[in-house]
Amino acid sequence: MADAQELENNAAVRKLKEWDPQAVAEVISFRDELTLVIPREHLQRAAEFLRSDPELRFTFLSDITPVDHFPLEPRFELNYHLASLERRDRVRLKVRLSGIDPAVPSVTSVWPTANWHEREAFDLFGIRFEGHPDLRRILLPDDWEGYPLRKDYPTEGYR
């Protein structure tokens, strides 16, 4: 596990904190993977900064992974896995969302690939993405009831 000093020196952490100290709520390092916890209201700005900053260049959004921590609050976590292809660097952005009306700004304007990832998160977790151009179910039929990957949805489905 990297020590605190090392984390502060990481390019992404340093630049992001220089840019706006409010944008990073917490820095976590686990198994050599860096996670930045971003407050929901700063997500879109921080994403745009990480993508366009000439020193960081996190141009590749690998994945968006929602996690449900039911019955704990904040219930949902969204993990944005970013990669910089030139610098060979990875970082994970984490946004925590409450279980009551989970909604987060869409990052489709920053990374167009987020479109389907966000639709999948909406489909399976019921998380809404504000400003998404086409927020519909993607894997399940349009008339499906409930959000199957939530922890309070039984594995066998409702019968």
Added chain:
Amino acid sequence: MTTIETPVGSAKTMILNMGPQHPSTHGVLRVLLELDGETVVKAQPVIGYLHTGIEKTAEAKTYSQVIPLTDRIDYLAPLSNNLGYCLAVEKLLGLEVPRRAQYVRVLLTELTRISSHLVWVGTHAADLGALSVFLYCFREREELQKIFEFVSGQRMMTSYFRIGGLALEPPPGWLERVERFLNIFPERIQEYEDLLTKNRIWLARTRGVGTISAEDAIALGVSGPSLRGSGVAYDVRKAFPYSSYDEFDFDVPVQSGGDCYARYLVRVEEMRQSAKIVRQAMDKVPSEGPIRTEAPGIVPPSREEMKTSIEGLIYHFKIFTEGFAPPPGEVYQTIESPRGELGVFVASDGTAKPARVKVRAPSFVNLQALPKLVEGRLLADVVACIGTIDIVLGEVDR
């Protein structure tokens, strides 16, 4: 019902529903096409017909029990999926895998890549009318399937990589079979190339078709051969090496065309490079040595130990009845699957079952680029474009 709204006033377009039952969609992909004559104005992939809830099922299994599920995500490259998942859990546990097992893993995943690319070349060529290539490719693929069966006991649903190493000691004589395959394979690649690379029909159907720029490809998250066909030399094996790939000498083929032909050239060259890696792995892999790491309570003891020592028996029993509990935390492991960047996210809450398993399926993301490839082109090119991004619907829908 999903519909495409037509722009008001343009009564000249029509909607054509392609799939989900269509031989060129490689499974159950449905594409809604808006056509103006024979030109595609808008395309919209509709997916989910093969959704089986693998990620939900994984949350109800122990960590080891998830491995057979990963085979079924991408059924043309089960070993790559096994590897991605095992590496993720090993990272979560902080396990080091013995060298011998790492080399065997590299060797077999590269054979998987060849096998998957063979299916791709064969079916893609068949889609575009070159039926004989399919038969040539499946001839070699059959040899590979026999090797997989010989080593793991299964042709397709191998589940051969386990957390901490391999399931079984590779059988005696397996390397000779791989050697025999490698001796014939280069000239066989030449045969496919003779049939296609300079074939005028093939060139007419693929060159300049389905072009995507490097910027667009990165923005859409495209990875693997589809990205390298657009001139971006991004390969997870080189950029973020795993499972001792940094010890191997190989090139990452890149083409700048960005069209179906460029992606074809990349994949053909990748088969040669994979054969090169397999050759190196054969020299590296020791004939003796452990195939599983020592981690009591996590990695099952050998058969011998389980039968003769009381600790071995207890651990064996505990692992297969209640599993093991990794420390709480989250990891994201990426590997280069035949289709691109395969990411596996595993979150542990400290219990014996994963709190969350998420697979970043390269096919799912690459398929998102399909409208970009086909819009403005002829209907016949849709078939070429679906083929060229090499989707496996099991992986798209999971």
